[in-house]
Amino acid sequence: MVWTPLHAKIHRTIRSRHLFERNQRLLIAVSGGQDSLCLIKLLLDLKSKWGWDLGIAHCDHRWRSDSQANANHVENLAETWGISFYLETANEPINSEAAARDWRYQALSAIAQANNYQYIVTGHTASDRAETLLYNLIRGTGADGLQALTWQRPLTTGIMLVRPLLEVTRIQTEQFCQEFKLPIWEDSTNQDLQYARNRIRQELIPYLRENFNPQVESALAQTAELLQAEVEYLEKAAQQLREKALGIGDEEDSLIPLLPLRLNRRVLQKAPLALQRRVMRQVLQQILTDAASFEHIEKLTALITAPNRSQTDPFPGGAIAQVEGDWIYLK
Known part of the structure; x- marks a missing residue:
């Protein structure tokens, strides 16, 4: 196995942030795009050090004519790597980004629960974090919206959603895939500028990178990271103040x-x-x-x-x- 600086970085991140324990079952959400292929390759290579049992899940939203071919492509990769593959296909095409996200997390949770996976792992990157921060800022939000994607959060009972690539940019995942000749499935909808997130990705971020800060994605991701800790602190302080204002204690909260x-x-x-x-x-x-x-x-x-x-x-x-x-x- 070739051990790259990115392997070392993700290994350190998982350990320092306590994202996973050893010998756990991880369900990796793989779309076939560069970020998810980079993620699964890294976790496969780190598997021997951590003793993980890995599985791949793919969600077919049925909103592209090639979606079934895309699913077959990911299934073939799972077979090549010798790991379990799970497919969930929408009953009818899902055309809204928000509806697709909700359905996808429900589908992933159902697969994880049915097959005893403790973690669902996604390939969200620093670039996604930067784009989400900008998207929410433009729509109007407070610090909670600006903190954007978090490293981990409970998805449902006993299942944690984890994002190990939040300090890795999309440029880095692309270079990694090229280095290991990973067969990226190009999603045509990523080029469709009717979606606000695609306009941010294709037009706004490149403009900011060229005219303001070449490292704008990492800078915005760092801002989200700082805000995450501050939001967590403020939420706890507000909860304590709320309980005092209501005249209740922790043990009574659920009874009010x-x-x-x-x-x-x-x-x-x-x-x-x-x-x-x-x-x-x-x-x-x-x-x-x-x-x-x-x-x-x-x-x-x-x-x-x-x-x-x-x-x-x-x-x-x-x-x-x-x-x-x-x-x-x-x-």
Whole structure:
């Protein structure tokens, strides 16, 4: 086996970030593109050091005429490498990026649960992280959206989603695939500029690279990394403040009904605005079916210092918030 600097980098990353344990079963999501082929090749080469049991999963969204040929290509690779292959095909074509992502994670989770895999591993890179940060920034977001992709997160009970390539750019994965002559399957939809992410990838990132910073993808990925730690800290601090404002402890949190709720304004008034907003967002997450908007959060936060008897207009679903003395009531 040829041991490259990228092998060493990923080996160190997995160990230092505790992404996987030894002798675990890893399900690798492989589209056939350069990032996923780079990922599976690296993990295959590291397998002997870690004792992993690897499997490949491929999700066919049926939104390209060559999608079945693409699936066959990945299955042939799995057979060549002598590892288990799992295919999930959509019942009907999925044409939305968001719907495709949701369906893909559901499909991967079902495969992992049925076959006793503890981890689902994807080939998201620093380039993906940079693009996601820009995409969310353009649409309007806070630090949570800017932190973009995280190294790992629970996907469902007992299954962790892991992204080991978040410090590797797409240029590096392409060079790696060329070095090892890996047969990349070119996805024609990646060139389709009707998708906002493709315009960011094909037009905005190259422009920023040429005119502002040749290392813009790595720089943006580092920003996302810094924000991830800060968001994690702020979320914990906001949770503690929320529990204090609600007058509950950790062990009681799951027993509190969704509505009515009451928040102590005196407790919240002592906190910085950033924590006040996060508390209100956490509260709204309990009562709204969709994510709380900036306007929803600001409307509720304003009640912390509003005159007595102030109230909001209804939130989606019909809940309203009212000020009664030292308390904000959500009914």
